[in-house]
Amino acid sequence: MQQAAARLAADLPEGAVVNLGRGLPGLVASALGDGAPIWLQAENGILGVGQIAEDGAAGWLTDASKRPVTLRQGAAIFDLADSFDMIRSGRIDVAVLGAFEVSHGGDLANHASAEPTFPPAVGGAMDLAACAREVWVLMRHRTAGGGAKFVEQCTLPVTAAGVVRRVYTDLATYALPRGGSPILLWQSPSAGIQQHTERSHHLSDRSGQ
Amino acid sequence: MARTGKAASSAAEALGFVEDGATIVVGGFGDAGIPLALLDAVADGGVRHLTLISINAGRGRAGVARLITEKRVDRLVCCFPRTAGSIAFEEAWAERRIDLELVPMGTLVARLQAGAAGIPAFFCPVGVGTDLSVGKEDRSFEGRPHVLETALRPDLGLVRAHRGDRFGNLTYRGTDRNLNLVAARAAARAVAEVDTLQVEALDPERIETPGLYVSRLVAA
Numbered sequence: 001m002q003q004a005a006a007r008l009a010a011d012l013p014e015g016a017v018v019n020l021g022r023g024l025p026g027l028v029a030s031a032l033g034d035g036a037p038i039w040l041q042a043e044n045g046i047l048g049v050g051q052i053a054e055d056g057a058a059g060w061l062t063d064a065s066k067r068p069v070t071l072r073q074g075a076a077i078f079d080l081a082d083s084f085d086m087i088r089s090g091r092i093d094v095a096v097l098g099a100f101e102v103s104h105g106g107d108l109a110n111h112a113s114a115e116p117t118f119p120p121a122v123g124g125a126m127d128l129a130a131c132a133r134e135v136w137v138l139m140r141h142r143t144a145g146g147g148a149k150f151v152e153q154c155t156l157p158v159t160a161a162g163v164v165r166r167v168y169t170d171l172a173t174y175a176l177p178r179g180g181s182p183i184l185l186w187q188s189p190s191a192g193i194q195q196h197t198e199r200s201h202h203l204s205d206r207s208g209q
Numbered sequence: 210m211a212r213t214g215k216a217a218s219s220a221a222e223a224l225g226f227v228e229d230g231a232t233i234v235v236g237g238f239g240d241a242g243i244p245l246a247l248l249d250a251v252a253d254g255g256v257r258h259l260t261l262i263s264i265n266a267g268r269g270r271a272g273v274a275r276l277i278t279e280k281r282v283d284r285l286v287c288c289f290p291r292t293a294g295s296i297a298f299e300e301a302w303a304e305r306r307i308d309l310e311l312v313p314m315g316t317l318v319a320r321l322q323a324g325a326a327g328i329p330a331f332f333c334p335v336g337v338g339t340d341l342s343v344g345k346e347d348r349s350f351e352g353r354p355h356v357l358e359t360a361l362r363p364d365l366g367l368v369r370a371h372r373g374d375r376f377g378n379l380t381y382r383g384t385d386r387n388l389n390l391v392a393a394r395a396a397a398r399a400v401a402e403v404d405t406l407q408v409e410a411l412d413p414e415r416i417e418t419p420g421l422y423v424s425r426l427v428a429a
Contacts, residue, residue: 020339030308042384043314044241044387045384048342048383058383058386059240059241059369060241060242060382060383060385062383062384063384066238066241066292077384077386079381079386079387079389079390079391080238080264080387080408081318081390083315084314084315084319087347088319088333088334107294117303118291119290119291119293119298119299119309120291120311121288121289121292122288122289122311122312122313122314123288123313123314124288124315126335127313127315127316127335130335130337131315132332157339157340158339160337161337166247193346
């Protein structure tokens with residue numbers, strides 16, 4: 001997934017304010033590296049997250065995944081009221097979120113799994129999905145059981161409808177134009193994407209559009 | 210008393226009496242900024258049938274997790290109950306002995322802010338059309354759908370801060386701020402534990418939680 005994270009990181013516009021969700025999106029921070037012209041917002045209360053801190057770092061400075069972090073020059077610290085005012089008012093340019101499923105129409109499902117004994121958790125993902133200027137998803141192409149995650153219709157509860165504009169997987173990159181059909185922007189040479197999507201869209205036919 | 214003001218000599222003294230069935234908002238996010246001493250005092254006091262409002266459900270057996278383990282929590286209003294080490298919540302969930310109201314984090318904060326501000330309800334753009342908004346009134350503003358969210362006005366707020374003075378004024382450090390500032394304002398009565406409790410007044414220019422919101426505080 002490091003390569004998918006690097007693909008995503010390279011597409012982030014210079015100067016963008018970006019929130020990285022829990023799990024796989026955390027890989028984007030290391031893909032960006034030190035000194036990238038991106039402002040990372042951590043919803044627990046930082047704008048301008050630096051790097052994951054070395055051992056012995058202050059326990060009172062952590063990111064939203066609870067890892068100790070450093071601050072970049074110009075960073076600000078605030079409480080959750082400020083943090084979610086920033087999010088709800090559309091000041092986050094790109095929210096990078098993980099997902100159980102994304103539909104071809106851009107519906108995001110990432111707060112409740114199909115496993116009834118597994119309690120749901122929403123965190124700040126629903127706020128980010130509804131209110132960030134763009135939502136990009138970083139996820140594996142297929143489930144551990146081999147099922148599709150980029151699907152015609154979500155089978156799981158939807159976290160926000162029609163919001164996802166980009167999907168980055170280990171096998172492909174898709175753009176999801178508002179109200180349009182998915183566009184395959186990139187696929188792994190070894191991917192066999194057609195095999196994965198032949199029952200819905202022949203996405204490889206659309207590449208280059 | 211004049212010299213010590215709101216300063217208490219123990220967490221139990223700071224906490225005072227908590228009624229069965231009380232609603233308590235707890236500061237903290239992950240392991241950061243959690244009022245662990247006050248949560249222990251709540252558990253030691255033997256109170257039951259609590260509703261807790263919290264970002265997470267605790268880790269291991271400490272804090273919120275201790276209260277859940279000891280079956281003192283009937284209801285949890287929470288954003289991210291399942292985290293690494295949230296064994297107490299997961300057990301309670303599997304045994305169906307805890308009622309979970311899952312709330313998006315920003316909406317949880319905004320509902321507490323509304324409670325703090327004396328605003329009973331507000332329309333929010335988050336959660337439209339999702340399973341978390343079933344049965345909620347919806348309405349469009351500027352062509353965008355919103356759902357009606359109601360204020361939270363907890364009986365008690367438990368706050369973790371960095372410094373406090375005998376007037377109850379508080380300052381914070383780093384990302385320990387998280388839910389603590391809002392928890393102090395939203396609750397009918399808030400108590401705080403601090404790293405450093407000083408008799409002399411904090412610099413008024415640096416105070417983040419005015420002492421008006423804080424009834425008692427303790428060094429912990």
